[in-house]
Amino acid sequence: MAAQVIDGRQLAAELRAEVGREVAALRARGRVPGLTVVLVGDDPASHIYTRNKQKVAEELGFRSERIDLPATTSREELLELIHRLNADPEVHGILVQLPLPPHLDEAEVIEQIDPRKDVDGFHPVNVGRLWSGQPCLAPCTPAGILYMLRRVGVDPAGKRAVVVGRSNIVGKPMAALLLRANATVTICHSRTQDLPAVCREADILVVAVGRPEMVTAEYVKPGAVVIDVGINPVPGTKNKLVGDVHFPSVREVAGYITPVPGGVGPLTIAQLMKNTLEAAKAFWGLAN
Numbered sequence: 570m571a572a573q574v575i576d577g578r579q580l581a582a583e584l585r586a587e588v589g590r591e592v593a594a595l596r597a598r599g600r601v602p603g604l605t606v607v608l609v610g611d612d613p614a615s616h617i618y619t620r621n622k623q624k625v626a627e628e629l630g631f632r633s634e635r636i637d638l639p640a641t642t643s644r645e646e647l648l649e650l651i652h653r654l655n656a657d658p659e660v661h662g663i664l665v666q667l668p669l670p671p672h673l674d675e676a677e678v679i680e681q682i683d684p685r686k687d688v689d690g691f692h693p694v695n696v697g698r699l700w701s702g703q704p705c706l707a708p709c710t711p712a713g714i715l716y717m718l719r720r721v722g723v724d725p726a727g728k729r730a731v732v733v734g735r736s737n738i739v740g741k742p743m744a745a746l747l748l749r750a751n752a753t754v755t756i757c758h759s760r761t762q763d764l765p766a767v768c769r770e771a772d773i774l775v776v777a778v779g780r781p782e783m784v785t786a787e788y789v790k791p792g793a794v795v796i797d798v799g800i801n802p803v804p805g806t807k808n809k810l811v812g813d814v815h816f817p818s819v820r821e822v823a824g825y826i827t828p829v830p831g832g833v834g835p836l837t838i839a840q841l842m843k844n845t846l847e848a849a850k851a852f853w854g855l856a857n
């Protein structure tokens with residue numbers, strides 16, 4: 570029996586609606602949560618994602634601002650902007666879209682963001698809190714995936730979870746969140762020996778490697794939940810995308826599978842709204 574395809578657009582719409590109701594209630598009391606997205610340079614994919622983030626923030630009633638800086642922006646200019654945003658009481662969430670142009674040090678830039686405004690959850694303070702089980706802002710893609718699992722009724726507790734990819738944005742925080750949810754977690758990467766065999770152990774398989782359609786049916790235990798974080802443009806097409814999972818073959822063996830597009834991406838943006846709302850509430854001293 571073919572897998573159930575998880576409708577990320579639908580789930581994201583529901584999460585957005587939830588956030589939107591809370592934003593409306595806050596606005597009725599004169600409080601407006603604010604998100605500022607900073608985009609440096611002109612990476613075409615980053616343009617699309619940041620435009621979507623800003624649009625959704627506006628729709629949900631946030632004060633939403635996007636700051637576009639040229640690729641030639643200096644380290645000093647960018648850090649000065651971040652310090653200004655840290656000090657601005659109308660800004661509750663700051664997101665610097667990655668990747669940055671090569672002359673800028675991403676780790677340094679992230680560390681300059683006030684951890685309370687770090688709605689990406691990339692600041693070392695939030696990373697440490699995530700791994701030590703404290704309340705924190707967690708990275709949007711993995712947090713959105715956990716929301717997804719919950720909504721389709723998959724509880725990670727006691728299950729075998731395999732995360733393919735060890736990036737700071739997805740792989741590592743995904744492993745932390747699954748561990749916090751009591752899964753038995755394995756992190757795989759380019760040096761993992763016999764990757765298909767390790768993946769076949771997974772009840773929950775999360776793939777975030779950036780290699781088009783790498784994961785085929787032979788990687789997947791029958792009935793497993795397969796979450797595809799990849800977003801790879803198909804060469805020679807205008808806008809066509811594929812994931813890191815070979816959807817046609819894997820859907821025949823998996824129990825659940827996320828499509829690309831329309832899977833993890835929309836949840837990432839919805840979770841960003843949730844994180845921004847939580848950051849604003851914490852700023853005002855309102856309980857979460």
Ligand code: L34
Pocket residue numbers: 617618621664665666667668689709710800810829830831832833834835837838
């Ligand atoms: N700082 N940088 C920072 N935070 C992030 O959380 C991100 N990321 C990744 C890249 N850089 C970042 C994103 O927002 C990737 N990412 C992201 C967000 C949304 C979507 C894709 C990537 C998305 O909405 N994808 C749509 C398709 C969009 C299209 O048509 O191109 C989807 O349905 O998957």
